[in-house]
Amino acid sequence: MSSVLKAEKVSFAYTRVPVLENVSFDVQSGDYVGIIGPNGGGKTTLLKVMLGLERGRGKIELFGTPLKQFNAWHKIGYLAQKSPVSQARFPVSAQEVVLMGLTDHHGSGVSVGELKQVYAAMQQTNTRQYAGKIFHDLSIGQQQRVLLARALVSQPEVLILDEPSTALDGTSREMFFDLLAQLNQKYHTTILLITHDTGEVGKYISKFMYVDKTVVFFGTKEEFCHSKAVAEKLGAFAQHTIDHLHNQHGHCPLGGTCQECGK
Ligand code: ADP
Numbered sequence: 378m379s380s381v382l383k384a385e386k387v388s389f390a391y392t393r394v395p396v397l398e399n400v401s402f403d404v405q406s407g408d409y410v411g412i413i414g415p416n417g418g419g420k421t422t423l424l425k426v427m428l429g430l431e432r433g434r435g436k437i438e439l440f441g442t443p444l445k446q447f448n449a450w451h452k453i454g455y456l457a458q459k460s461p462v463s464q465a466r467f468p469v470s471a472q473e474v475v476l477m478g479l480t481d482h483h484g485s486g487v488s489v490g491e492l493k494q495v496y497a498a499m500q501q502t503n504t505r506q507y508a509g510k511i512f513h514d515l516s517i518g519q520q521q522r523v524l525l526a527r528a529l530v531s532q533p534e535v536l537i538l539d540e541p542s543t544a545l546d547g548t549s550r551e552m553f554f555d556l557l558a559q560l561n562q563k564y565h566t567t568i569l570l571i572t573h574d575t576g577e578v579g580k581y582i583s584k585f586m587y588v589d590k591t592v593v594f595f596g597t598k599e600e601f602c603h604s605k606a607v608a609e610k611l612g613a614f615a616q617h618t619i620d621h622l623h624n625q626h627g628h629c630p631l632g633g634t635c636q637e638c639g640k
Pocket of ligand 1: 392396414419420421
């Protein structure tokens, strides 16, 4: 295990009002982290600050290298909440969108090797059939899977995903989470996933991060069950049902009690 994303006393403000204060954590290789917390709590901002898209104060390291000196961007796949590609109105094919994920691709020519990588990523996300289609003609769910292929195309060691499942229907969502679990288990891809899909995410992840202006909690699912800080924020019932370690009464096999039924 080695450090992939590390924050030490990181703070950030868009204006004068602080959005993040005194944030510290260390995500290790192979972790699958579910990032949860209230709307406006700073989850998206935290990921942007960690990737240098917004400039925070404090110490940030990516793969053990200070952010300012980090240049191995091919190791990181990022699927933003609002992709600039989704908003732009130019006619670009799905295949070209995936190609954009190859950070060392320059110019108009595409090598056979690059095409192979593009098709492999599209195969993984079940979007190969849309390769020649105009990206904007695809459904939102299909676009999301193409954007995931773009995040995967350089075979990154860490995948950072900001609410990727909101636009997906039930079947696509299941496929999406299955794929992420596979990447994590088979290839030990480190995953950080912001999600409101708390009912789903607990099944797959190994760690929770609860963000509300700071990192209120970061640890394993078992530690999550026993965290006083989480109980104060969420209430014990939600705390004990969110992670799927519990039965239908929310009974914690590690010693907790359901707040609703008392069992
Ligand atoms: P979350 O992802 O947890 O919903 P965000 O990181 O999106 O939280 O937002 C944290 C806070 O920062 C919110 O109060 C939001 O209104 C504010 N905010 C987000 N983006 C900007 C921006 N570009 N400019 C100014 N304020 C912003």
